[in-house]
Amino acid sequence: MENQATEVTINQTKLRTIQGNITQQTTEAIVNAANSSLMGGGGVDGAIHRAGGPAILEECKQIVARCGRLPTGEAVITTSGNLKAKYVIHTVGPVWRGGGKGEPELLTSAYQKSLKLAAENKLSSISFPSISTGVYGYPVSHAAKVATGAVITFLRQSTTSIKEVVFVLFDAKTFATYSSALRETAAKIGLNLA
Ligand code: AR6
Numbered sequence: 390m391e392n393q394a395t396e397v398t399i400n401q402t403k404l405r406t407i408q409g410n411i412t413q414q415t416t417e418a419i420v421n422a423a424n425s426s427l428m429g430g431g432g433v434d435g436a437i438h439r440a441g442g443p444a445i446l447e448e449c450k451q452i453v454a455r456c457g458r459l460p461t462g463e464a465v466i467t468t469s470g471n472l473k474a475k476y477v478i479h480t481v482g483p484v485w486r487g488g489g490k491g492e493p494e495l496l497t498s499a500y501q502k503s504l505k506l507a508a509e510n511k512l513s514s515i516s517f518p519s520i521s522t523g524v525y526g527y528p529v530s531h532a533a534k535v536a537t538g539a540v541i542t543f544l545r546q547s548t549t550s551i552k553e554v555v556f557v558l559f560d561a562k563t564f565a566t567y568s569s570a571l572r573e574t575a576a577k578i579g580l581n582l583a
Contacts, residue, residue: 538574
């Protein structure tokens with residue numbers, strides 16, 4: 390498996406993979422792999438709330454009081470407390486139940502609703518973690534194809550304020566899997582690698 394950062398350009402938007410910690414990213418928004426309660430949790434959710442401080446949870450509580458729990462595949466935006474990014478977009482990926490329960494569609498929706506929210510807020514850059522592949526058990530090889538496909542489809546459909554999309558993958562295996570999925574998806578549709 391080739392293990393290298395990959396970058397493609399779609400409609401003037403750069404899409405790339407890096408290995409790293411999403412709480413350190415300087416994109417305008419970072420995406421949180423949350424759960425429907427929006428009350429925090431483990432994994433990347435816990436890391437974002439710890440690094441950002443209590444302001445994020447306060448805003449999440451107000452959203453839940455106003456709109457109720459966040460359904461799987463939907464997204465909401467809050468400020469980011471002490472993080473370098475200005476906003477946190479919270480989305481809920483599907484729990485893996487074998488792949489026949491709408492998981493790919495729900496995972497696609499989580500990525501695309503997050504991008505839509507970023508575009509509606511006129512944001513220029515956004516970082517995603519590998520949604521659903523930790524506690525929620527989505528196999529990384531399947532998730533990487535769905536994630537790269539979902540983002541590329543969104544970016545090809547319309548030109549928005551978003552000029553940079555980054556997949557920030559925590560561990561080497563996930564990073565390598567997303568990098569090769571991005572190269573494969575790009576090759577299939579004839580996009581040039583940077
Ligand atoms: N930066 C980037 N990626 C990270 C970081 C980080 N700081 N920390 C972990 N990851 P998970 P899920 C990776 O479990 O599967 C929570 O409790 C991690 O290695 O965070 O969508 C929520 O509250 C993995 O590759 O999210 C929900 O209840 C990826 O992020 C539930 O977990 C996703 O793993 C959501 O589960």
